[in-house]
Amino acid sequence: MGISITKETKRLKTMLLHWSIAHSSFYNMLKVPEHQVAGHLAIDGKLGPLVDDSGRFYKPLQGDGRGNKELAFYESFSSDTRVPDHIRKYFPVCYGSQLLEASNGSGLLHHLVLQDIVSSHRNPSIMDVKIGSRTWYPEASDNYIQKCLEKDRRTTTVSLGFRIAGLQLYGGKESGYWRPGRKEVQSFTVYNVRSILRRFVSSNSSIGNENSDCSFAPSIYGGSAGILEQLLELKAWFEDQTIYHFHSCSLLILFDKESVSKGSASVPEIKLIDFAHVVEGKGVIDHNFLGGLCSLIKFVSDVLSDSKESSIKDCVESEKPGICTDNGNCQ
């Protein structure tokens, strides 16, 4: 059950339609996002999101109503005074919708116009983490629930309360990015996830293999502006907010490795994305999202504790999974 679209938006959409048709040269500036780690890519004649040089991200409205649901969510969210300002910063800014030439050449199509979160980062390391131990919602059809349930059981969604849906890790100028394919990502086990949360904050350039330290953990995961503090701020909100249930949403976690390597101030970022399956909370907290978020927090805390309490050597992983003890250490 989505949130209803207001008249104001319909008016805005019509206005934007006229504007975009009048400024068709604008399309020339659009391009395929360089750092998209999950979802459909706008390549090989396929439909996908586009970006421009001014920091905007154009996401085609999905046809089966999901696109309109996501637009409706952004409208509801942006005007909801119950959402505190310190929480708003975890959501991309939405500039409404716009008719654009679709990337698959199918003609004009409505696109959500969003803040391009990645544009302010030079060589971002990115993780797309889908939160929750179920991606379906009670009101969905039996078929949809069974389809989601099957994937939730196949991935770490059920066991961990979250799954990595995509990622790219920046090694350095020479090694570039490590970006595992969709099939590899979908087959990640609990052990792989723990490993990736360590490699994400590794100083090594050979980031694709497992011989990575986690020496950047204190500066990325830790500190007053670090990932852990941000996750805890979100958690406090989720313990109380009963406005929305965020099914199948992702947390995008990103930072610039080069800035950290050079010792310059770099603030790691967290943003919530993908709101096609948000439903009203109706006075109940989003316990599904909250449980998964707490699980992710525990994993991040474990990496941070290990990197602080022991030498870098202890943070380097062994090559085999081994046994994971209660404090999250794998032997």
Add this chain to the structure above:
Amino acid sequence: MGISITKETKRLKTMLLHWSIAHSSFYNMLKVPEHQVAGHLAIDGKLGPLVDDSGRFYKPLQGDGRGNKELAFYESFSSDTRVPDHIRKYFPVCYGSQLLEASNGSGLLHHLVLQDIVSSHRNPSIMDVKIGSRTWYPEASDNYIQKCLEKDRRTTTVSLGFRIAGLQLYGGKESGYWRPGRKEVQSFTVYNVRSILRRFVSSNSSIGNENSDCSFAPSIYGGSAGILEQLLELKAWFEDQTIYHFHSCSLLILFDKESVSKGSASVPEIKLIDFAHVVEGKGVIDHNFLGGLCSLIKFVSDVLSDSKESSIKDCVESEKPGICTDNGNCQ
């Protein structure tokens, strides 16, 4: 996957077998529990738990391996030094197992010997709250998962992250107990659950209907020894502990209404019960239990806030469900 039974327990069981056969007159003292609100009752020739006058609760070991799993859990738990003392008090004391004449007349049967939690209460109001938005676990069979999923969707388990599995509310000397039948309990909606959490702490004697206040909320839910503080203490442990995943467990919440009415000190109690489906945590927190626990905490907090911030009148429920606002108030 259960926790393995140690040799020590086997030895203990054999010893108890000999002891119980030698003291067969002991059986005469056993009786059907007066205040059991969920599970199988030992009446009409059925198999169920028994109690004695010394504060012990005898639970027949369920035949399909579940009984042994529960015994194995108690053994593992009682000897696990990672469990802090302030958490142990939320679990019944286990005195091993014992061969007893089963309540259904089928002969000698192993029983778990547990602390009878209710025995120290004179006229207890009790809620049995099954925690978690799923009662199944990933390693279970497809059939078992589908069966649980169906019930989880039919009850408030999926929507709320918990369901009330049974209850009795004490009204007073004249009105006695209100104990809804199993079918009624299984049909509880979100609205009913919110209503019962208010009625649980009502001073009224006509507790079976909805014209109840929630004026005992400050003394039962609130305060440093109240239900809310106890739930928060449990929550803090669940945010960190990765030893066990408690599937299909219940929180038993109980207090003596008469003591509160008379103004005498009465400490409301919380106990975790039913451990036949506990599995190893393997380094991951029990996000399923934690999410549901946080949802229950929010509900209890809402009742407490309402009772504190407004007059008793505002805490009295309206007769129709109405609309629930973000802060949990139903209009």
